[in-house]
Amino acid sequence: MSEAGEGRIAENGAAEIEAQAAAWLQRRRYWNWSDDDQVALEAWLDQSLAHSVAYWRLDAGLGRAERLAALRNPEQEAVEIPASEKKPLRRFIPVLLRIAATLAIAAVLGVGAASFVLRSHDRVYSTPVGGHETVSFADGSKIELNTDTVVHTRMTSEQRVVWLDRGEAYFQVKHDPVHPFIVIAGERRVTDLGTAFVMRRDSGRLKVAVMQGRVWFDASNKKKPQQSALLMPGDVVTATADSISVTKDSARALANGLTWRQGVLVFKYTRLADATAEFNRYNRQKLVVTDPAIAQMTIYGAFPTNNVELFSRVVRDVLGLNVRDNGNQIVISR
Numbered sequence: 661m662s663e664a665g666e667g668r669i670a671e672n673g674a675a676e677i678e679a680q681a682a683a684w685l686q687r688r689r690y691w692n693w694s695d696d697d698q699v700a701l702e703a704w705l706d707q708s709l710a711h712s713v714a715y716w717r718l719d720a721g722l723g724r725a726e727r728l729a730a731l732r733n734p735e736q737e738a739v740e741i742p743a744s745e746k747k748p749l750r751r752f753i754p755v756l757l758r759i760a761a762t763l764a765i766a767a768v769l770g771v772g773a774a775s776f777v778l779r780s781h782d783r784v785y786s787t788p789v790g791g792h793e794t795v796s797f798a799d800g801s802k803i804e805l806n807t808d809t810v811v812h813t814r815m816t817s818e819q820r821v822v823w824l825d826r827g828e829a830y831f832q833v834k835h836d837p838v839h840p841f842i843v844i845a846g847e848r849r850v851t852d853l854g855t856a857f858v859m860r861r862d863s864g865r866l867k868v869a870v871m872q873g874r875v876w877f878d879a880s881n882k883k884k885p886q887q888s889a890l891l892m893p894g895d896v897v898t899a900t901a902d903s904i905s906v907t908k909d910s911a912r913a914l915a916n917g918l919t920w921r922q923g924v925l926v927f928k929y930t931r932l933a934d935a936t937a938e939f940n941r942y943n944r945q946k947l948v949v950t951d952p953a954i955a956q957m958t959i960y961g962a963f964p965t966n967n968v969e970l971f972s973r974v975v976r977d978v979l980g981l982n983v984r985d986n987g988n989q990i991v992i993s994r
Contacts, residue, residue, distance in 0.1 A: 674714075680704070681714040688838070695853065698840060699876060699888075702851055706878065781819075786810040787827070790942045790966055792923070800834035801841060806860075806920050807942045807965070828860040830918060835873070848899055851876040857891075858918060869896045871914055879904055923965050929958040932975070936992070943968050950993045954981060 684701055687693065705712045785805060787793050793805045797815050805811065809827025814820075820836070824845040833841045835854035843850045845861045855873025859866065868877060870891045877889045879899050887904055891897060894914065897906045909917075916926045925942075927935050933955035936947035942965040949955045957979055963971050972990055976983045984991045 674710070677710050677714045678718070681711065681718050684715060685718050693837065695837075698837065698851075702840070702842075702849075702876070702878070706849070781816045782812060782814050784810070784812045789944055792920075799836065802832045804830040804832075804921060806830075824859055824861050826861055828858065828920075830856070830858045830921065832856045833873075847879060849878045851878070853890075864900055866899045867896065868899075869909065869914055869917060870894065871918075919962070920965060924962055925965055926962045927959050929960055931955065932957045932959055932979070932992070935959050935971075939963075939965075939968060939971055942966060944988070946989050947971070948989050948991050950991060954979075954992070954994060957981075 684704065687697065688701065705715060785793065785795050785803070787805045787807060787809050789808045791805070791807055791809075795803045795805065795813075797803075797813075797820075799815070799820065801820070803811065803813075803822065806828035809829055810825040811822055811827075811829060812825065813822045818839065820839055820841045822831075822841075822843045824843055831841075831843065831852070833852040833855055835841075835852060841852035843852075843859060845859060845866050848866050850857070850859065850868055853874040853876060855875050856871045857873075857875055858869050858871070868875070868891065870893050872893055874893075875891045877891055877897050879887045889895075889897060889904075889906055891906070894908050894911065895906055896909050896914075897904065916928070919926050920942075925935075925938055927938075930938075932949055936949055940946045945968055947968065959974070959979065961974060963974075968990060972983045972985075972992075975981050975992055982993045984993070
């Protein structure tokens with residue numbers, strides 16, 4: 661096929677995507693919009709980057725068009741329009757969308773102005789090992805970052821998107837049905853439906869627990885079809901490369917999982933292997949269990965996240981194990 665032919669196909673594809681984006685935008689702004697509509701829109705946006713780009717460009721352009729309309733000549737408002745000539749608002753929506761598209765294209769052609777605006781709102785927040793930070797946004801939402809966590813955000817008047825690159829974060833979201841709050845972690849995505857939830861992303865595993873409200877969880881990869889679930893308070897979803905499971909936790913169990921916000925780790929008959937792994941997330945001096953058998957022993961108690969010495973004393977005095985401090989490691993053995 662010639663380059664000209666390929667160009668025409670690309671243009672036709674782009675025009676079709678723009679038309680679909682315009683239809684979605686019309687429905688969201690001027691129709692009765694439901695949670696089901698929001699889910700369908702998010703599914704369409706997730707199909708390709710081109711869908712997202714077309715939609716958000718039109719949305720931003722329409723916002724500018726509406727602001728320009730609000731600044732029209734006040735004298736024009738005094739002109740009485742005969743009832744016979746009045747037309748429903750929806751008949752003017754395609755005109756507004758065309759104006760929005762024109763403004764969006766002009767912004768893109770204007771030395772990449774639109775891209776610059778988006779990038780100017782991007783922020784990266786991170787904590788070191790043992791660190792803890794709370795980030796507040798203008799919309800009233802908050803993100804609390806746990807140890808060794810990295811997120812980057814895009815918070816604008818049109819978009820509320822957070823990427824969890826690694827670590828753990830607690831989200832308290834100010835719900836806005838028109839501008840959903842989305843958290844992306846690899847091939848998984850959580851869409852807020854008015855809620856507070858915690859997400860933890862480790863190597864090869866993502867865990868999402870809902871404390872309040874609801875979230876919509878999506879997971880997909882190239883080998884498997886998209887899997888989705890509506891999560892309610894107490895629901896905990898664990899996703900790996902090969903599986904997704906949803907369980908139910910009590911309010912007390914969920915609260916215990918958030919004691920890191922107060923700088924405390926709570927273990928209730930937790931395997932020593934799991935307890936030491938959790939401590940190692942918060943401290944540069946690492947705990948090492950040398951014997952697989954003692955790794956299965958359990959421990960009960962609450963410990964400051966940075967007090968490895970206290971934990972070691974309990975392991976020695978209560979469990980009767982040998983504890984040896986080697987500087988950068990504390991070795992636990994029989």
